[in-house]
Amino acid sequence: MELGSVLWDGQCHADAPVRIPLAMLNRHGLVAGATGTGKTKTLQLIAEQLSANGVPVFLADVKGDVSGISAPGQDSPKVRERAGQVGQTWEAAGFPCEFYALGGIGTGIPLRATVTSFGPVLLSKVLQLNQTQEQSLGLIFHYADSKGLELYDLKDLKAVTGFLVSDAGKPELKGIGGLSSATAGVILRSVTAFEQQGASDFFGEPEFDVTELLRLAPDGRGLVSVLELPAVQDKPQLFSTFLMWLLAELFNGLPEVGDVDRPKLVFFFDEAHLLFSGASKAFLESITQTVRLIRSKGVGVFFVTQTPKDVPADVLGQLGNRVQHALRAFTPDDAKALKATVRTFPKSPYDLESTLTGLGTGEAVITVLSESGAPTPVAATRLRAPQSLMGPVPGEDLDRLVKSSLLYGRYAEPVDRESAFEKLSAEERGREAASVQAALPEGKPEGKKEDKSLAEQVVGSGIFRSLARSVGTQLGREITRSLFGTRRR
Ligand SMILES: Nc1ncnc2c1ncn2[C@@H]1O[C@H](COP(=O)(O)OP(=O)(O)OP(=O)(O)O)[C@@H](O)[C@H]1O
Numbered sequence: 132m133e134l135g136s137v138l139w140d141g142q143c144h145a146d147a148p149v150r151i152p153l154a155m156l157n158r159h160g161l162v163a164g165a166t167g168t169g170k171t172k173t174l175q176l177i178a179e180q181l182s183a184n185g186v187p188v189f190l191a192d193v194k195g196d197v198s199g200i201s202a203p204g205q206d207s208p209k210v211r212e213r214a215g216q217v218g219q220t221w222e223a224a225g226f227p228c229e230f231y232a233l234g235g236i237g238t239g240i241p242l243r244a245t246v247t248s249f250g251p252v253l254l255s256k257v258l259q260l261n262q263t264q265e266q267s268l269g270l271i272f273h274y275a276d277s278k279g280l281e282l283y284d285l286k287d288l289k290a291v292t293g294f295l296v297s298d299a300g301k302p303e304l305k306g307i308g309g310l311s312s313a314t315a316g317v318i319l320r321s322v323t324a325f326e327q328q329g330a331s332d333f334f335g336e337p338e339f340d341v342t343e344l345l346r347l348a349p350d351g352r353g354l355v356s357v358l359e360l361p362a363v364q365d366k367p368q369l370f371s372t373f374l375m376w377l378l379a380e381l382f383n384g385l386p387e388v389g390d391v392d393r394p395k396l397v398f399f400f401d402e403a404h405l406l407f408s409g410a411s412k413a414f415l416e417s418i419t420q421t422v423r424l425i426r427s428k429g430v431g432v433f434f435v436t437q438t439p440k441d442v443p444a445d446v447l448g449q450l451g452n453r454v455q456h457a458l459r460a461f462t463p464d465d466a467k468a469l470k471a472t473v474r475t476f477p478k479s480p481y482d483l484e485s486t487l488t489g490l491g492t493g494e495a496v497i498t499v500l501s502e503s504g505a506p507t508p509v510a511a512t513r514l515r516a517p518q519s520l521m522g523p524v525p526g527e528d529l530d531r532l533v534k535s536s537l538l539y540g541r542y543a544e545p546v547d548r549e550s551a552f553e554k555l556s557a558e559e560r561g562r563e564a565a566s567v568q569a570a571l572p573e574g575k576p577e578g579k580k581e582d583k584s585l586a587e588q589v590v591g592s593g594i595f596r597s598l599a600r601s602v603g604t605q606l607g608r609e610i611t612r613s614l615f616g617t618r619r620r
């Protein structure tokens with residue numbers, strides 16, 4: 132894959148190309164740099180060539196400026212000048228794309244996950260639970276798994292948690308061990324608050340099947356799957372965790388292939404700092420594991436972020452290909468980040484501190500893995516120009532592409548199958564009918580209604596006396612949980 136040509140002494144040398152071997156793309160990468168230095172165009176450039184080489188690509192489009200990859204680029208003197216300098220034969224070209232939108236918010240095929248598949252660790256990250264609460268959520272999942280209470284949507288999770296903190300659920304709660312009613316109550320409140328922020332659109336069925344990402348277009352080019360995120364920009368925890376879920380699903384679903392001559396998929400993880408900030412130990416360990424192991428399943432992951440400092444050392448150490456765009460050194464913090472970045476590069480004939488601050492837009496310091504897997508010498512590089520449109524395609528074009536997709540019909544409408552919520556409510560209705568008769572002579576104490584706990588509001592005011600027993604007799608389909616506690620297929 133052609134990245135660009137070497138910059139030395141202020142000159143671009145078209146006869147000294149900088150490339151990445153296709154086979155090394157499953158050794159992961161980092162694209163870093165300050166705002167406006169060319170990170171997004173670099174990932175567009177890499178994605179185009181992957182597609183042209185028959186490799187499917189996944190891109191997260193956080194700012195909405197990546198959809199242009201589906202349309203031919205605009206010819207201009209600037210593009211021609213760059214192409215000439217780097218020895219590129221530039222030809223406008225669009226690439227085969229599929230557009231997705233989280234929960235259908237924004238323009239794209241709706242992408243949802245079931246709560247059970249998302250698992251307790253990822254969900255804790257989104258709910259910003261602490262370690263104790265995270266472990267407790269794990270116990271609630273385990274309980275639901277073993278009782279055959281399917282957690283498809285947030286309603287299901289609320290119903291199970293609500294049941295456990297209700298009077299009727301108390302014996303069950305005791306049986307779980309290690310889960311306090313207080314913590315379960317906190318979890319219930321945060322799931323409820325999360326739902327009130329509109330999160331129910333993202334969870335439920337039909338669940339997105341990640342193997343859709345591995346397809347080729349009829350002409351043999353790799354399909355570029357673009358997740359449009361501008362409409363959920365205000366939910367960074369949610370979308371970054373969803374990206375991780377996609378990776379975990381790929382990891383769970385794909386067979387081992389070892390090292391291949393070209394990857395099965397390259398996954399670009401934009402705004403990666405959001406994933407790592409505030410992450411729990413369990414979460415970070417799972418990311419590190421996923422990144423380490425997914426390589427042998429033929430998936431390459433590229434993180435895109437401002438500085439390598441945003442990425443924990445254990446993850447950074449596994450990113451074999453590095454494209455570092457310009458960094459600024461305005462503030463003492465900038466200067467510190469710059470020095471730290473320089474230290475992450477191998478020794479080189481460049482004075483990296485001044486090179487990194489002096490790079491122009493669409494230029495970067497690059498080191499990749501050679502065919503033999505050894506890091507190449509550091510090269511300041513002027514990058515090629517993308518051949519597709521730099522910027523968004525018009526909204527109506529995007530909308531048309533989405534609606535005409537074969538996948539749209541499959542994912543457009545949410546489905547609400549019978550699951551934990553329905554099972555628990557049916558049980559409750561049965562009990563209520565029975566208890567009305569039993570309780571009739573005594574009546575209820577006054578003021579009870581106002582004092583309803585959240586748990587009761589959620590699950591209802593019914594008496595669950597026999598619920599625990601009847602639920603307990605159901606044979607649960609045991610779910611094996613994998614990394615992050617996501618469901619193993
Ligand atoms: N390889 C390139 N070829 C041609 N032009 C480029 C290239 N890279 C960057 N540019 C120019 O620089 C502008 C900014 O690049 P880009 O949007 O990729 O920056 P960014 O680092 O992603 O910024 P942000 O952090 O704001 O997302 C582009 O709109 C384009 O005009």
Ligand SMILES: [Mg+2]
Pocket residue numbers: 170171172194
């Ligand atoms: Mg960008």
